[in-house]
Amino acid sequence: MKKTFIEPTRLIVSALMLMAAAACGPGQQSSSVGANSATSLAWPRPDPATLADSPHKQEVLYGEALVRRTYALVGPRVANAAMRYSGNNLACGSCHLDGGRQRYALSLIGAADAYPRNMARENSVQTLEQRINGCFERSMNGRALPTGSREMTAIVAYIRFLSDAAPAGLEGRGAPAVHLLQRAADPGRGAAVYSARCAVCHGANGQGARSADGSGYTYPPLWGEDSFNDGAGMHRIITAANFIRANMPYGTTFESPVLTEEEAFDVAAYINTQPRPHRSGLDRDYPDRGRKPVDAPFPPYADHFSQREHTFGPWTSMQQGQPPR
Ligand code: HEC
Numbered sequence: 674m675k676k677t678f679i680e681p682t683r684l685i686v687s688a689l690m691l692m693a694a695a696a697c698g699p700g701q702q703s704s705s706v707g708a709n710s711a712t713s714l715a716w717p718r719p720d721p722a723t724l725a726d727s728p729h730k731q732e733v734l735y736g737e738a739l740v741r742r743t744y745a746l747v748g749p750r751v752a753n754a755a756m757r758y759s760g761n762n763l764a765c766g767s768c769h770l771d772g773g774r775q776r777y778a779l780s781l782i783g784a785a786d787a788y789p790r791n792m793a794r795e796n797s798v799q800t801l802e803q804r805i806n807g808c809f810e811r812s813m814n815g816r817a818l819p820t821g822s823r824e825m826t827a828i829v830a831y832i833r834f835l836s837d838a839a840p841a842g843l844e845g846r847g848a849p850a851v852h853l854l855q856r857a858a859d860p861g862r863g864a865a866v867y868s869a870r871c872a873v874c875h876g877a878n879g880q881g882a883r884s885a886d887g888s889g890y891t892y893p894p895l896w897g898e899d900s901f902n903d904g905a906g907m908h909r910i911i912t913a914a915n916f917i918r919a920n921m922p923y924g925t926t927f928e929s930p931v932l933t934e935e936e937a938f939d940v941a942a943y944i945n946t947q948p949r950p951h952r953s954g955l956d957r958d959y960p961d962r963g964r965k966p967v968d969a970p971f972p973p974y975a976d977h978f979s980q981r982e983h984t985f986g987p988w989t990s991m992q993q994g995q996p997p998r
């Protein structure tokens with residue numbers, strides 16, 4: 674039997690949350706996604722278990738395990754200190770939901786075909802391996818896997834396997850863009866959203882809940898020392914709001930968001946004003962300042978808007994590069 678890694682309690686709480694949300698009324702259903710004709714194509718659910726037995730299958734399965742149970746294989750508590758690449762006990766799958774297979778939940782389906790590509794953060798062409806290491810160093814608050822290592826090769830093989838299942842032009846990576854607010858995102862209002870909608874799983878203190886065996890998390894932390902660092906994509910309020918609106922509370926999909934757009938921005942602002950690990954040298958990101966995303970929460974900037982304005986918005990009047998994709 675294939676292990677799903679999602680504990681039943683999680684599903685029950687999700688179902689209750691969704692029922693509660695539905696009972697509260699329709700809410701705002703606007704989404705920029707429906708406009709895209711590519712969404713009518715079927716979304717694949719590639720499963721490595723279906724591959725014929727071969728060394729390739731073993732490699733793809735190891736890659737899947739690294740994505741779903743990162744903490745157990747290369748996390749900060751693994752026995753072999755040389756294998757501690759991730760600095761926190763998250764999994765890649767904490768954000769790339771269902772091991773990167775869920776549409777608009779930062780899906781990795783299609784990602785293999787999107788690289789190498791020219792990225793704003795480095796202002797240079799980046800390989801898939803470099804992009805993966807961007808998440809190791811920031812989202813996982815750890816260090817880069819060596820290119821050519823068994824682990825990097827396996828993660829790439831898994832993402833390639835996922836991507837081979839997608840017809841060309843199928844969209845579903847990232848998360849749908851929420852309309853930018855005309856006001857600044859408000860962490861105070863976000864605190865109320867957090868208590869009402871998030872704390873039941875992620876905890877009032879944001880530290881989530883460990884899984885029964887104490888290795889990873891049933892509900893991952895959203896801030897604190899075991900969370901993503903301040904250089905991560907999730908630490909940008911627009912990026913976080915897009916992800917949260919389409920995917921949280923857990924069980925939500927982009928087709929029927931539970932939070933309003935305002936709630937998504939405010940709760941993202943709340944989460945991202947809590948303490949978390951600091952990454953040094955952020956001023957060297959986006960060396961071409963004109964390509965810096967408007968919501969990059971750290972200076973320097975090419976324009977006269979303050980760090981506070983860039984962090985919280987309103988972003989609509991800023992002339993800098995829009996967030997990538
Ligand atoms: C805290 C959340 C988080 C975690 C944990 C995380 N990522 Fe990411 N990842 C992101 C975000 C946000 C993006 C940017 C998505 C976008 O550009 O829309 C991203 C982008 C990526 C991309 C590029 C995808 C694309 O569509 O271009 C890859 C590949 C990737 N991550 C791999 C990984 C791997 C492998 C791990 C585990 C080692 C990991 N990520 C852990 C949040 C996370």
Ligand code: HEC
Pocket residue numbers: 683686687690763764766767768770771866867870871872873874875891892893894895901907917921922923932940941944
């Ligand atoms: C029903 C439980 C539940 C609720 C309610 C919930 N989440 Fe989550 N959340 C999860 C789970 C589970 C994951 C990780 C998914 C995985 O590991 O497969 C997650 C992952 C996340 C992540 C990415 C991982 C990380 O640690 O940063 C963010 C951000 C997040 N949730 C924000 C929120 C916000 C904001 C709310 C409230 C609007 C919320 N969640 C409500 C269960 C929940």
